[in-house]
Amino acid sequence: MSSPLFDITGRLALVTGSSRGLGLALATGLARHGARVVLHGRNREALARAREQVAAAGDGAEVPAVSFDVTDAAAVRDGVTALVAEQGVPDILVNNAGIQRRAPFNDFDPRDWDDVVAANLSSAFYVSQQVTRGMAERGSGKVVNIGSVQSQLARQTIAPYSATKGGLVMLTKGMAADLARFNIQVNAISPGYFATEMNRALVEDEDFTRWVVDRTPARRWGRVEELVGTLVYLCSDAASFVSGQNVFVDGGMTAVV
Ligand code: NDP
Numbered sequence: 001m002s003s004p005l006f007d008i009t010g011r012l013a014l015v016t017g018s019s020r021g022l023g024l025a026l027a028t029g030l031a032r033h034g035a036r037v038v039l040h041g042r043n044r045e046a047l048a049r050a051r052e053q054v055a056a057a058g059d060g061a062e063v064p065a066v067s068f069d070v071t072d073a074a075a076v077r078d079g080v081t082a083l084v085a086e087q088g089v090p091d092i093l094v095n096n097a098g099i100q101r102r103a104p105f106n107d108f109d110p111r112d113w114d115d116v117v118a119a120n121l122s123s124a125f126y127v128s129q130q131v132t133r134g135m136a137e138r139g140s141g142k143v144v145n146i147g148s149v150q151s152q153l154a155r156q157t158i159a160p161y162s163a164t165k166g167g168l169v170m171l172t173k174g175m176a177a178d179l180a181r182f183n184i185q186v187n188a189i190s191p192g193y194f195a196t197e198m199n200r201a202l203v204e205d206e207d208f209t210r211w212v213v214d215r216t217p218a219r220r221w222g223r224v225e226e227l228v229g230t231l232v233y234l235c236s237d238a239a240s241f242v243s244g245q246n247v248f249v250d251g252g253m254t255a256v257v
Pocket of ligand 1: 016018019023041042043044046068070096097099119146149190192194195196199
């Protein structure tokens, strides 16, 4: 029997970067738990496939999708305005869209730094601001930012990525501080290593996979559906007094040296 405490049935949820990967798994999980999901991404073909998957996980009803570049503040404003006009103000916002670039620090191209900061950090600021203004007027809302174990642990070749994920955790706390008076809870989920498109090269690299297994007490990569329980909890009434937190879903990785 499901508990009303964790009931998110009918809640409108926008998940950025849900055309594939973790975002699609999170959107599918929310739909399976009764939320009305709005998908987001730029790749129309991937979005079309994602809409079918999420519809099948939910009640079969058509799943809306929006398409805008999260690094473009004006595009975000226009995209969210159109979404709100059509569907209403989301009850749940999941800031998941993000990118990865790898290079040794001294070779890291400043344009790649700008791209990573824009896609992983500025994006969450732009989308959140457009959505939480409406949430504040209504007097309720949940925002979940998708961080990473790299918000806490550094690794070679990804200093900019780590910097954005650390920044996202502090953005989470700052938003939680400002938005609590509107009954908006803002939290982060920081995943460990999950086999998605973003990590394709790493998954195929035997040495890297051996490192993941050795470094993770659970001794394996995460499965994307393993993020859903934490997300549903943070988006439910069960978490009505939980805000500004960063929950690691990482098989114990950040708990050990
Ligand atoms: P993917 O590369 O598989 O998916 C990224 C998603 O973000 C796609 O839907 C893509 O949509 C969207 N996206 C990227 N840039 C933009 C943009 N400028 N505008 C709009 N949409 C954009 O990545 P993952 O699923 O692996 O990662 C998702 C999130 O989870 C990221 O924030 C990542 O940092 C985080 N994460 C992932 C981990 C993992 O192990 N995979 C571990 C820890 C954190 P489209 O291509 O259609 O535009």
